[in-house]
Amino acid sequence: xxxxxxxxxxxxxxxxxxxxxxGEEPMHNVRVIISGGRIEEISARQDSPIxxxxxxxxxEDAIILPGLINTHGHSAMTIFRGIADDLPLKKWLxxxxxxxxxxxxxxxxxxxxxxxxxxxxxxxxxxxxxxGYFFAGETIRATDKAGMRALVAQxxxxxxxxxxxxxxxxxxxxxxxxxxxxxxxxLITPGIFCHxxxxxxxxxxxxxxxxxxxxxxxxxxxxxxxxxxxxEIKKRTGLRPVFxxxxxxxxxxxxxxxxxxxxxxxxxxxxxxxxxxxxxxxxSNMKLGLSIPPVVEMLEKGITVGLxxxxxxxxxxxxxxxxxxxxxxLAKIANLDPTLLDAxxxxxxxxxxxxxxxxxxxxxxxxxxxxxxDIIIVDTNTPHMTPIYNPYSQLVYSATGGDVRDxxxxxxxxxxxxxFTTLDSDDIISExxxxxxxxxx
Amino acid sequence: xxxxxxxxxxxxxxxxxxxxxxGEEPMHNVRVIISGGRIEEISARQDSPIxxxxxxxxxEDAIILPGLINTHGHSAMTIFRGIADDLPLKKWLxxxxxxxxxxxxxxxxxxxxxxxxxxxxxxxxxxxxxxGYFFAGETIRATDKAGMRALVAQxxxxxxxxxxxxxxxxxxxxxxxxxxxxxxxxLITPGIFCHxxxxxxxxxxxxxxxxxxxxxxxxxxxxxxxxxxxxEIKKRTGLRPVFxxxxxxxxxxxxxxxxxxxxxxxxxxxxxxxxxxxxxxxxSNMKLGLSIPPVVEMLEKGITVGLxxxxxxxxxxxxxxxxxxxxxxLAKIANLDPTLLDAxxxxxxxxxxxxxxxxxxxxxxxxxxxxxxDIIIVDTNTPHMTPIYNPYSQLVYSATGGDVRDxxxxxxxxxxxxxFTTLDSDDIISExxxxxxxxxx
Numbered sequence: 001x002x003x004x005x006x007x008x009x010x011x012x013x014x015x016x017x018x019x020x021x022x023g024e025e026p027m028h029n030v031r032v033i034i035s036g037g038r039i040e041e042i043s044a045r046q047d048s049p050i051x052x053x054x055x056x057x058x059x060e061d062a063i064i065l066p067g068l069i070n071t072h073g074h075s076a077m078t079i080f081r082g083i084a085d086d087l088p089l090k091k092w093l094x095x096x097x098x099x100x101x102x103x104x105x106x107x108x109x110x111x112x113x114x115x116x117x118x119x120x121x122x123x124x125x126x127x128x129x130x131x132g133y134f135f136a137g138e139t140i141r142a143t144d145k146a147g148m149r150a151l152v153a154q155x156x157x158x159x160x161x162x163x164x165x166x167x168x169x170x171x172x173x174x175x176x177x178x179x180x181x182x183x184x185x186x187l188i189t190p191g192i193f194c195h196x197x198x199x200x201x202x203x204x205x206x207x208x209x210x211x212x213x214x215x216x217x218x219x220x221x222x223x224x225x226x227x228x229x230x231x232e233i234k235k236r237t238g239l240r241p242v243f244x245x246x247x248x249x250x251x252x253x254x255x256x257x258x259x260x261x262x263x264x265x266x267x268x269x270x271x272x273x274x275x276x277x278x279x280x281x282x283x284s285n286m287k288l289g290l291s292i293p294p295v296v297e298m299l300e301k302g303i304t305v306g307l308x309x310x311x312x313x314x315x316x317x318x319x320x321x322x323x324x325x326x327x328x329x330l331a332k333i334a335n336l337d338p339t340l341l342d343a344x345x346x347x348x349x350x351x352x353x354x355x356x357x358x359x360x361x362x363x364x365x366x367x368x369x370x371x372x373x374d375i376i377i378v379d380t381n382t383p384h385m386t387p388i389y390n391p392y393s394q395l396v397y398s399a400t401g402g403d404v405r406d407x408x409x410x411x412x413x414x415x416x417x418x419x420f421t422t423l424d425s426d427d428i429i430s431e432x433x434x435x436x437x438x439x440x441x
Numbered sequence: 442x443x444x445x446x447x448x449x450x451x452x453x454x455x456x457x458x459x460x461x462x463x464g465e466e467p468m469h470n471v472r473v474i475i476s477g478g479r480i481e482e483i484s485a486r487q488d489s490p491i492x493x494x495x496x497x498x499x500x501e502d503a504i505i506l507p508g509l510i511n512t513h514g515h516s517a518m519t520i521f522r523g524i525a526d527d528l529p530l531k532k533w534l535x536x537x538x539x540x541x542x543x544x545x546x547x548x549x550x551x552x553x554x555x556x557x558x559x560x561x562x563x564x565x566x567x568x569x570x571x572x573g574y575f576f577a578g579e580t581i582r583a584t585d586k587a588g589m590r591a592l593v594a595q596x597x598x599x600x601x602x603x604x605x606x607x608x609x610x611x612x613x614x615x616x617x618x619x620x621x622x623x624x625x626x627x628l629i630t631p632g633i634f635c636h637x638x639x640x641x642x643x644x645x646x647x648x649x650x651x652x653x654x655x656x657x658x659x660x661x662x663x664x665x666x667x668x669x670x671x672x673e674i675k676k677r678t679g680l681r682p683v684f685x686x687x688x689x690x691x692x693x694x695x696x697x698x699x700x701x702x703x704x705x706x707x708x709x710x711x712x713x714x715x716x717x718x719x720x721x722x723x724x725s726n727m728k729l730g731l732s733i734p735p736v737v738e739m740l741e742k743g744i745t746v747g748l749x750x751x752x753x754x755x756x757x758x759x760x761x762x763x764x765x766x767x768x769x770x771l772a773k774i775a776n777l778d779p780t781l782l783d784a785x786x787x788x789x790x791x792x793x794x795x796x797x798x799x800x801x802x803x804x805x806x807x808x809x810x811x812x813x814x815d816i817i818i819v820d821t822n823t824p825h826m827t828p829i830y831n832p833y834s835q836l837v838y839s840a841t842g843g844d845v846r847d848x849x850x851x852x853x854x855x856x857x858x859x860x861f862t863t864l865d866s867d868d869i870i871s872e873x874x875x876x877x878x879x880x881x882x
Binding site: 078079081082083085086087088089092116119120123124283285286287288289290291292312315316317318319322325326328329330332333335336337338339340342343381382383384386387388389390393394397398400401402403425428429432433435436439440 | 519520522523524526527528529530533557560561564565724726727728729730731732733753756757758759760763766767769770771773774776777778779780781783784822823824825827828829830831834835838839841842843844866869870873874876877880881
């Protein structure tokens with residue numbers, strides 16, 4: 001915590017500000033004042049002395065923007081980064097990932113691997129993330145230590161899972177998880193993550209939905225990620241996955257559907273009508289050789305689409321700058337139209353779009369007085385960021401996560417000049433390396 | 442130059458070595474000895490004292506691999522980075538890029554923008570690049586100052602061009618360029634770059650081919666980059682572009698064809714038969730909304746395919762790590778097959794594949810005793826590079842250019858612990874920023 005003797009906590013001086021508020025253009029040479037965890041004031045930089053503050057961040061030669069929001073991932077999968085690549089999806093999942101999870105996931109690995117994910121996300125400008133995995137309480141502990149904002153969900157499926165050997169108890173475990181963590185932190189929201197319509201029965205889906213509703217919490221699911229899922233759900237129920245979930249009453253504005261690849265027009269219309277939120281994961285989709293989701297069509301129909309990295313076993317990093325770049329380029333090549341998903345649009349998807357996906361748009365996603373101070377500062381004084389004609393283009397098409405210099409979450413500096421302030425990176429890296437030595441292909 | 446009193450110039454100690462030699466597996470904890478610009482010896486790290494040497498590079502917690510080779514670009518276009526994005530291709534080219542080139546390109550802008558490109562390429566692990574643009578002598582001066590290896594070509598087209606106001610003299614200018622620079626440096630080869638079959642007449646192409654042949658130098662061309670090119674060439678000549686160039690006698694093992702997107706099966710067969718080299722530029726292709734080239738088919742037919750970034754007006758960076766990642770993922774999604782272009786294969790394309798594209802495979806592209814010491818060292822002691830199960834995966838799917846820590850070209854260290862040794866980055870960045878102020882959208 002920053003001491004509170006001074007009038008303000010942090011003042012950012014200079015630099016180009018992208019508020020990401022609709023209709024607002026880039027502001028140059030600004031002053032952003034942060035106090036009590038919130039954005040207090042935005043103005044042109046003054047010649048007058050800097051007001052009394054605990055900390056001044058010089059942002060000349062830098063771009064200031066809202067922290068990025070990762071709407072889909074499995075943080076602790078950092079422990080499996082690169083363990084099984086370039087394989088057919090079924091072989092990858094059933095011969096490598098599921099067995100590795102069963103063998104190596106435990107509270108300890110999840111805790112350390114989640115800390116590693118927090119390091120990586122902070123270092124690449126992510127301030128809020130959505131997670132769904134096992135031993136989710138350990139991911140919450142790691143997130144809290146890191147000082148990050150997150151929706152962390154307990155994974156649910158109808159098979160024995162890490163930490164949940166008896167699938168009959170999967171929703172009891174999830175319920176206890178929600179009860180335990182619901183009031184733990186202002187920054188962290190617990191939730192439920194149903195693995196997929198294929199791996200969760202109708203009963204499981206209904207109960208997860210009912211519990212999430214009772215807590216008024218978002219519910220996550222992998223939806224229409226593979227052609228096999230569509231075929232199988234149709235065989236089982238006579239309906240395509242989106243209609244099947246609608247039939248169960250699951251489609252609402254608190255449902256976060258990840259991937260959403262194999263959709264027909266009626267399904268897109270229905271997702272729009274029900275205000276379902278989408279987590280688009282382009283790099284994971286590509287790496288698994290899946291198809292290209294209809295992102296442009298979804299946006300045209302008013303669906304809120306955020307960006308997600310997915311887990312590190314299918315990406316293999318948590319850098320949302322890469323996802324922004326890929327989102328734009330993939331839409332352009334899929335539709336043979338270079339005007340689609342321009343740089344500003346994808347930056348919106350990664351910031352305010354992500355905030356809407358989680359229902360946090362009143363708190364984060366833009367830089368406006370009164371909003372929580374989740375802000376990142378990107379260094380532009382490097383060869384690949386020179387010159388700058390268009391800051392949106394620069395961030396999306398030239399930058400990588402490694403260009404993020406400072407990160408503020410909830411008014412606290414968690415990365416200063418690329419040094420972590422809340423986490424001991426040497427310790428975490430060394431611990432995960434050590435854990436990984438017993439894991440291998 | 443490194444002083445030569447000591448027995449060796451550089452010894453790299455520790456780390457995982459990827460030689461990129463066919464059939465050789467990663468070697469751990471190695472010693473690589475460099476002397477006289479060449480790789481002298483590769484061995485397991487010894488407990489015995491390090492031999493007498495001018496410099497020791499500690500590569501523990503790092504991956505050692507051949508320097509990357511960028512087979513297609515227009516270095517000085519860094520000056521136009523982000524000047525015109527998300528536009529229809531014709532509008533982009535004719536309303537923005539061509540006018541900007543006509544107005545702002547001169548020896549001074551090309552020199553400084555080429556230096557900026559060298560900074561960016563060195564900082565992201567590229568040791569050799571292929572260039573085609575205008576005022577190419579200035580790019581050679583910059584490349585020489587940077588200490589990089591390159592094939593730098595003078596651009597040729599049948600329209601007034603920067604530095605070549607009279608297109609009738611385009612090949613005289615190119616010829617003089619070759620004569621002037623052919624013996625300038627061991628590291629830099631001059632060449633000719635014909636802009637495209639659309640913008641160069643048959644006469645121009647024939648003459649460029651004849652001159653290049655006389656000097657036994659590679660000839661570059663943009664080939665089958667747009668559907669319009671295919672349609673128009675067919676209209677003009679009755680032939681698709683590849684057959685048209687074959688008809689002119691241009692197809693041979695020294696022709697470097699960039700993009701090569703719109704190809705039918707007969708064209709792929711013909712390119713293979715004639716041993717034409719391909720520069721695959723996935724990010725530029727995607728950003729311009731072009732189609733997906735048949736890379737997998739080309740490789741299957743034995744065609745040598747290297748990777749290229751293209752210029753910074755259509756990418757917008759020169760980071761080959763991004764191109765490797767995109768190459769793999771794009772092939773996977775295009776063919777709905779995650780096993781295609783695995784990490785090792787694309788790393789080969791970016792190293793030894795690139796060397797073959799330029800005809801330098803006997804000098805660079807792998808780490809073997811006797812070869813020129815073009816070597817990069819990638820830091821793995823970071824969150825996103827932890828843990829490591831497969832170093833190829835880690836480089837292709839997790840790393841970015843910013844992870845490159847040290848770069849050696851021709852036995853000289855040009856980047857040491859991310860500090861440039863041959864170039865003054867502050868000076869170059871400041872100069873390009875200053876030049877860019879008069880340029881704008």
